[in-house]
Amino acid sequence: MSLHSLDVRQTALTLLRSGVRNAEVARKLNVPAGTIGYWKHMDRAKRGECPGRGSHDCPRCDGVPLDHAAYAYLLGLYLGDGHISHYSGHRTLTLMITLDDHWPGIQDEAEAALRSVFPTRGTCRVRVKGAHNIKVYSKHLPCLFPQHGPGRKHERLIALAPWQQEIVDEHPWSFVRxxxxxxxxxxxxxxxxxxxxxxxxxxxxxxxxxxxxxxxxxxxxxxxxxxxxxxxxxxxxxxxxxxxxxxxxxxxxxxxxx
Missing domain, CATH: 3.10.28.10 (Homing endonucleases)
Structure with missing residues (x-):
């Protein structure tokens, strides 16, 4: 796999932010189009922007229906025991919620909420010591959880977007739960x-x-x-x-x- 310098990557991001199409940036810099698309996606995610249309399964980008009650519950779980990350080898993002094995019913409820919010995405459970990580993969995770960012949650501002607050106001008990x-x-x-x-x-x-x-x-x-x-x-x-x-x-x- 070819490695590209930071200068090449920054040049690509500068062009992309100015509106140059992915294919043109790829030709200009002699970088695979897939790599350019990945850089663009990660740059948008880091800046809290939707990564754009394409998968046709994002309530924020594509306007598909969102289960508000399940989302309010999942938002509460995410703010407590969840985090979004990118692992090397994966060209997408992972939402992982770590839940204690003492409460298997909550693990089931969390996975059911993930399936309701991400009906076109598969979920999985990964065993860790004394707990399971309940996981889903999607490039649109920052769209639905704009609180995602570098560092620990208590070290940065956590505030709900207006559309999130509307959902919490609609289903406050799901959020508290x-x-x-x-x-x-x-x-x-x-x-x-x-x-x-x-x-x-x-x-x-x-x-x-x-x-x-x-x-x-x-x-x-x-x-x-x-x-x-x-x-x-x-x-x-x-x-x-x-x-x-x-x-x-x-x-x-x-x-x-x-």
Whole structure:
């Protein structure tokens, strides 16, 4: 396989950004057309742009239908335990959601959501220690998840695009469910009052990103779910839902992991 210098690649990107067609750039620089197309795709993805038409299966590029409820759930999973990456040897992008083997039902639900959002793409599971990576491949992943970017999520701004916010507003419980299934849990707390032990259920959500926690709590506010911020060891990473009425709402729409 021929290797091309950074100067050649940058020249190609400069021409492509100016509107020169792929085939013309390939002839001018004596680079295979497939390589030029791949460089163009990766450049657009890095800048948060749609990679363009061609596969005819992207809701953003091609206007195909999108399952909004499944997408809201998948968005919650992605913000918690998912990431998009490109591996050498693959000429496309991978969305991978890592889910604990203690909760096989959530793994099934996550894969079902992937199939609903990407009906023309195959999904797969890859075993890792104590968990499975639920995966799908598509060059249009940055179209549907514009939060993708270099570095860790908590080290960069995470904000929903207007069209994403509309979907979350339409299906807020699906979004909350995805966030809890990734970075949350339902536990039983206990306390002692007047020498008697009392137990009560509580939901926890833990995420290092201030932006992602705000997306979670803003959605809870719209749903009428009371929450408190819990700081541990000086880190404000935990959100608690413990009021009886709010726990009942969460039980009705989210429930324990399974």
């Amino acid at each position: 995805g966030l809890i299934h990734s970075d949350g849990c339902r536990i039983t707390n206990w306390t002692v009052r007047k020498g008697k032990r009392y137990e009560y259920p509580r939901y926890w959500f833990t995420n290092v990103s201030d932006d992602i926690r705000a997306l979670f709590t803003d959605t809870l506010d719209r749903l009428g779910v009371a929450w408190t911020n819990c700081t541990r060891y000086g880190k404000p990473y935990n959100v608690s839902i413990a009021r009886k009425e709010s726990v009942a709402l969460m039980d009705a729409h989210v429930g324990p992991k399974y």
